[in-house]
Amino acid sequence: xxxxxxxAKNGKLIFRSPVTDFSPIKxxxxxxxxxxxxxxxxxxxxxxxxxxxxxxxxxxxxxxxSEINERMRENTEKTQYVSDELxxxxxxxxxxxxxxxxxxxxxxxxxxxxxxxxxxxxxDKYEGSLDQTFTSLEFxxxxxxxxxxxxxATLNDLLSSLTLLENNSQLSxxxxxxxxxxMQSTPKMEKTLNIAMEQVVIQINRFIxxxxxxxAMASRSVVTIEKLLGL
Numbered sequence: 001x002x003x004x005x006x007x008a009k010n011g012k013l014i015f016r017s018p019v020t021d022f023s024p025i026k027x028x029x030x031x032x033x034x035x036x037x038x039x040x041x042x043x044x045x046x047x048x049x050x051x052x053x054x055x056x057x058x059x060x061x062x063x064x065x066s067e068i069n070e071r072m073r074e075n076t077e078k079t080q081y082v083s084d085e086l087x088x089x090x091x092x093x094x095x096x097x098x099x100x101x102x103x104x105x106x107x108x109x110x111x112x113x114x115x116x117x118x119x120x121x122x123x124d125k126y127e128g129s130l131d132q133t134f135t136s137l138e139f140x141x142x143x144x145x146x147x148x149x150x151x152x153a154t155l156n157d158l159l160s161s162l163t164l165l166e167n168n169s170q171l172s173x174x175x176x177x178x179x180x181x182x183m184q185s186t187p188k189m190e191k192t193l194n195i196a197m198e199q200v201v202i203q204i205n206r207f208i209x210x211x212x213x214x215x216a217m218a219s220r221s222v223v224t225i226e227k228l229l230g231l
Contacts, residue, residue: 047143050136057133061214064126065172068119068207075115082108105190112196119203126210134217141224152229159225166218169211176208 045053085104089097146152183201188194 050139053132054136054140057129060129061126064122068122071115071118078111102190105193109193109196112200116196116199116203123203123206130210130213137221141221145228155225155229159222162218162221166215169214169218173208173211176204180204
């Protein structure tokens with residue numbers, strides 16, 4: 001527990017939103033677009049629909065990540081407090097210190113269980129945004145070969161944003177992997193807390209899986225844009 005709290009407090013765990021800085025696509029002239037063909041199940045979706053779905057999807061993902069990061073800060077503060085209290089109580093001569101420690105850890109278990117429930121809800125929201133966002137992004141990128149300087153500039157902007165998205169997502173992956181390792185290396189202190197921590201780890205690993213999808217999607221999109229631009 002102490003190791004996890006110190007890692008987060010000292011900056012060894014770096015959490016940032018992979019999609020916060022993702023710039024919405026802009027300056028696209030849809031008047032020059034050829035006949036629309038979609039890559040989704042809904043054949044009625046067109047180019048503008050996909051642009052809006054992509055933008056809304058990235059916005060929704062950014063909100064979820066910001067909420068996760070905020071709760072992570074709260075979790076870090078709570079973990080530090082519990083760790084300090086645990087050490088203080090263990091060092092005391094209080095004859096009832098074992099009961100106090102049990103009460104402290106029981107309270108912390110409730111906190112972690114609520115955190116696990118929050119992460120599950122956040123993961124559900126994040127999962128709901130992924131597929132359509134990726135499908136719409138792919139459609140927008142491959143909709144037409146750039147034929148003007150403005151269209152090439154637009155794709156270059158998107159290329160920069162996707163490269164940033166890929167890099168930020170990879171940083172988040174490294175941070176959450178370090179977090180899981182810290183939590184799993186924490187000694188098992190109390191049954192209800194152990195169960196709650198296991199649920200937190202399950203949900204963080206689930207989020208890691210989704211972030212890996214973002215990295216893969218951004219990487220593929222970067223390759224596609226570079227080919228379209230002849231880079």
